[in-house]
Amino acid sequence: GAVVSQHPSRVICKSGTSVKIECRSLDFQATTMFWYRQFPKQSLMLMATSNEGSKATYEQGVEKDKFLINHASLTLSTLTVTSAHPEDSSFYICSARPQTGNLNEQYFGPGTRLTVT
């Protein structure tokens, strides 16, 4: 149980275009989903927290107009990187916090490798 999927696993896009990444909790409902960014050989940095049906909360320094997050249902959150630039190339990982059970636990998706050319 507690499986989180991400789609796509890899994406290459041209500079200036937008890319959407999906994060789904497959076998549980997630009140809260988190989006992380990981640069090569670095740790995970929390970008934003999204709660179903409300606006996402962004961490300091993260441009909310560039990284659009939508959490329309209890099993799906999307991250859209708008007007992507090469410096947005990174590994994006989502996690989901279950609605019931251990509320301090998060389940992580497999990540999405974004390359902007």
Add this chain to the structure above:
Amino acid sequence: AQSVTQLGSHVSVSEGALVLLRCNYSSSVPPYLFWYVQYPNQGLQLLLKYTSAATLVKGINGFEAEFKKSETSFHLTKPSAHMSDAAEYFCDVTTSGTYKYIFGTGTRLKVLA
């Protein structure tokens, strides 16, 4: 605010030797602590977690960690390293109510044949 410090960005051990990866935390309230492993180009896999129950926590793949409040530590150990243990390991902390995970900078474990 919580924080995590992982001492040693790179650790090398011989196959069969003891693995010790260090993690110290800072938290003004009782913490929840986790260790994750990450293989190249993959997501995070939970190794073990401390959630205020037993201080010695056993996880998957033979790993264990001990929560020591007096030392604010949660070091990860494994008695005998295997080649397949070579990966990146992350310690992280959260507290009840915040739900945010604060990750350490990671430790890359190399296992020598």
